[in-house]
Amino acid sequence: MNRQSLALCLLCLSQICLADNxxxxxxxxxxxxxxxxxxxxxxxxxxxxxxFLGWVPQSSGAMVGTCIALFMLAVIERWIAACRGVMEFHxxxxxxxxxxxxxxxxxxxxxxxxxxxxxxxxxxxxxxxxRGVMFAAQTxxxxxxxxxVMTFQLGFIFSLVVGLGVGETLFGRxxxxxxxx
Numbered sequence: 001m002n003r004q005s006l007a008l009c010l011l012c013l014s015q016i017c018l019a020d021n022x023x024x025x026x027x028x029x030x031x032x033x034x035x036x037x038x039x040x041x042x043x044x045x046x047x048x049x050x051x052f053l054g055w056v057p058q059s060s061g062a063m064v065g066t067c068i069a070l071f072m073l074a075v076i077e078r079w080i081a082a083c084r085g086v087m088e089f090h091x092x093x094x095x096x097x098x099x100x101x102x103x104x105x106x107x108x109x110x111x112x113x114x115x116x117x118x119x120x121x122x123x124x125x126x127x128x129x130x131r132g133v134m135f136a137a138q139t140x141x142x143x144x145x146x147x148x149v150m151t152f153q154l155g156f157i158f159s160l161v162v163g164l165g166v167g168e169t170l171f172g173r174x175x176x177x178x179x180x181x
Contacts, residue, residue, distance in 0.1 A: 039152055048151040051144060067159040070148060074163025077141040078171050084134050085175030091131070095121035 046063045057066045
């Protein structure tokens with residue numbers, strides 16, 4: 001019986017040692033990176049990598065500069081959205097004129113309602129390529145903002161939220177032009 005319990009203890013001990021790998025599996029500390037720590041909770045401490053290794057604000061001045069840059073990028077994102085809204089309205093009007101020229105009719109209220117409901121705007125390279133580029137730029141900024149929020153740095157998050165709010169206040173009325181009939 002003594003040999004069996006000793007063999008069982010050695011077998012269990014060998015399994016524990018093999019599974020250890022020498023790694024500490026504590027989740028209490030931040031993940032140590034080459035330059036800073038990635039903390040998995042909301043914080044104000046500097047040292048988070050923002051988008052690439054060259055942008056790691058470590059001092060208070062660098063944090064303020066980064067927050068100002070994020071604020072300005074958020075305002076620019078809302079400006080792009082407003083430009084897209086204004087351009088969409090203009091492009092829709094142009095497409096309606098082009099389509100009515102092809103049918104030799106005027107785009108007025110007396111046009112048949114079926115024409116308006118079944119109308120598909122023609123492909124106009126100047127309009128559609130511009131639309132695609134603007135959408136790609138806005139989507140790129142949105143993904144960069146998502147990565148910024150994933151740093152859990154509250155200074156970055158507040159800068160984005162305030163910048164988006166200020167940008168919407170400044171430019172939001174232009175983006176809603178598309179809803180006017």
